[in-house]
Amino acid sequence: MKERFAEIYPPKDILRKNDSEAFRILELEERRQREGIELIASENYVSPTVLEAMSTAFTNKYAEGVPGKRYYGGNQFIDEIEQLAIDRAKKLFGAEHINVQPHSGNPANMCVYFALLEPGDTVLGLSLDHGGHLSHGLPINFSGKWYKFIGYKTGKEDGFIDMNEVRKLARKTRPKMILAGFSAYSRNMDWKQFKEIADEVGAITMADIAHIAGLIAGKQIENPVPIFDVVTTTTHKTLRGPRGAIIMCKEKYAKSIDRAVFPGIQGGPHEHTIAAKAVAFKEASAEEFQSYTKKIIQNAQALAKALVERGFRIVSGDTDNHLMLVDLMPKNLTGNVAEKALEKAGIYVNKNLIPYDPQKPMVTSGIRLGTPAITTRGMNTSDMEQIANFIDRVLQNISDDAKIKEIAKDVKEFATSFPIFTWS
Numbered sequence: 001m002k003e004r005f006a007e008i009y010p011p012k013d014i015l016r017k018n019d020s021e022a023f024r025i026l027e028l029e030e031r032r033q034r035e036g037i038e039l040i041a042s043e044n045y046v047s048p049t050v051l052e053a054m055s056t057a058f059t060n061k062y063a064e065g066v067p068g069k070r071y072y073g074g075n076q077f078i079d080e081i082e083q084l085a086i087d088r089a090k091k092l093f094g095a096e097h098i099n100v101q102p103h104s105g106n107p108a109n110m111c112v113y114f115a116l117l118e119p120g121d122t123v124l125g126l127s128l129d130h131g132g133h134l135s136h137g138l139p140i141n142f143s144g145k146w147y148k149f150i151g152y153k154t155g156k157e158d159g160f161i162d163m164n165e166v167r168k169l170a171r172k173t174r175p176k177m178i179l180a181g182f183s184a185y186s187r188n189m190d191w192k193q194f195k196e197i198a199d200e201v202g203a204i205t206m207a208d209i210a211h212i213a214g215l216i217a218g219k220q221i222e223n224p225v226p227i228f229d230v231v232t233t234t235t236h237k238t239l240r241g242p243r244g245a246i247i248m249c250k251e252k253y254a255k256s257i258d259r260a261v262f263p264g265i266q267g268g269p270h271e272h273t274i275a276a277k278a279v280a281f282k283e284a285s286a287e288e289f290q291s292y293t294k295k296i297i298q299n300a301q302a303l304a305k306a307l308v309e310r311g312f313r314i315v316s317g318d319t320d321n322h323l324m325l326v327d328l329m330p331k332n333l334t335g336n337v338a339e340k341a342l343e344k345a346g347i348y349v350n351k352n353l354i355p356y357d358p359q360k361p362m363v364t365s366g367i368r369l370g371t372p373a374i375t376t377r378g379m380n381t382s383d384m385e386q387i388a389n390f391i392d393r394v395l396q397n398i399s400d401d402a403k404i405k406e407i408a409k410d411v412k413e414f415a416t417s418f419p420i421f422t423w424s
């Protein structure tokens with residue numbers, strides 16, 4: 001299997017020769033990725049093309065400013081590569097304006113709030129314990145410290161966001177901004193209704209599509225970009241690009257957004273990452289990416305079904321996207337214990353609060369599972385039975401280390417029968 005893996009990740013002869021210590025650790029990480037089953041919903045494997053673009057001379061350049069308006073000389077080709085990323089992303093998402101410089105999702109959201117809000121302004125967003133992200137108002141995050149976040153929730157019975165509650169809250173609190181987006185919600189958001197509610201109370205609309213940007217680019221989920229004022233996304237989750245983010249907005253916000261990114265929040269952009277973003281946008285525009293993202297959702301639905309058949313409860317019953325929350329309360333387990341046991345078997349998941357969770361965030365009653373990475377490896381719906389079986393076996397033998405070691409062997413054999421990356 002090493003050979004198949006090497007096709008994707010070229011040998012690093014220079015690193016091996018000049019820094020054996022760093023090389024040794026890299027080899028171990030590459031092996032971990034090859035031998036395990038990656039179910040963390042926010043992770044993926046990038047293509048060899050994206051990987052190569054990241055490791056280039058573009059990293060050597062300072063390029064404060066935007067294409068055509070820089071503070072340093074020598075930016076002729078940097079302008080070209082950044083403009084290529086902008087043009088491709090504009091076409092991919094149908095955006096009026098794009099800034100491709102945000103270093104990651106959290107700073108991208110910080111730039112938007114910094115551009116469009118004053119400290120203390122009210123923002124309506126999905127509650128963190130119902131699937132919202134920490135940059136949507138966690139009290140110890142900058143967002144929770146500087147702005148007044150009010151959370152809407154998912155219904156206790158069905159697990160869906162209650163749009164009537166969103167409307168009621170909006171009328172009552174008159175927010176400056178309504179934020180639609182999530183890190184742990186398996187259902188589609190009703191972008192048009194969010195927009196209607198925001199218009200009624202005069203709020204700015206912001207969508208954070210960090211998790212589902214790839215599914216939107218692949219035309220599997222409705223695109224909020226034409227509807228919303230501002231849309232942020234990371235580039236490294238379902239979109240399968242380098243670690244980073246972009247901000248898309250209507251033309252009227254373009255200047256404020258660009259000024260917030262630089263010099264407001266960031267300094268010099270990471271142009272090697274921007275080059276890799278450009279490559280990822282090209283890949284996401286290809287027809288094959290639509291079938292890849294379709295398979296991600298099919299796999300998630302097959303995995304949810306296989307888990308339900310084994311007595312697990314999935315929050316809201318099923319999934320419309322790449323992720324699901326598994327409620328472990330019926331199994332008398334907590335998320336942190338399950339995460340650790342699964343890790344011993346080479347299955348990577350994260351503990352996650354479920355709606356109305358009685359446990360603390362470091363314990364939780366649930367785990368979050370996602371299928372972007374395993375779909376990149378070429379796994380399909382028939383493989384989801386096997387994965388559900390592994391999960392079930394580990395959780396049934398949670399305190400039996402010998403059994404878990406046995407399962408780990410099976411997991412390794414299964415995982416290494418797939419390459420790290422397949423072109424779909």
Ligand SMILES: *Cc1c(COP(=O)(O)O)cnc(C)c1O
Nearest residue numbers: 104105106133182183208210211
């Ligand atoms: C992952 C995520 C982010 C943050 O991205 P980082 O790159 O980890 O900073 C922001 N918003 C949402 C909804 C996310 O899921």
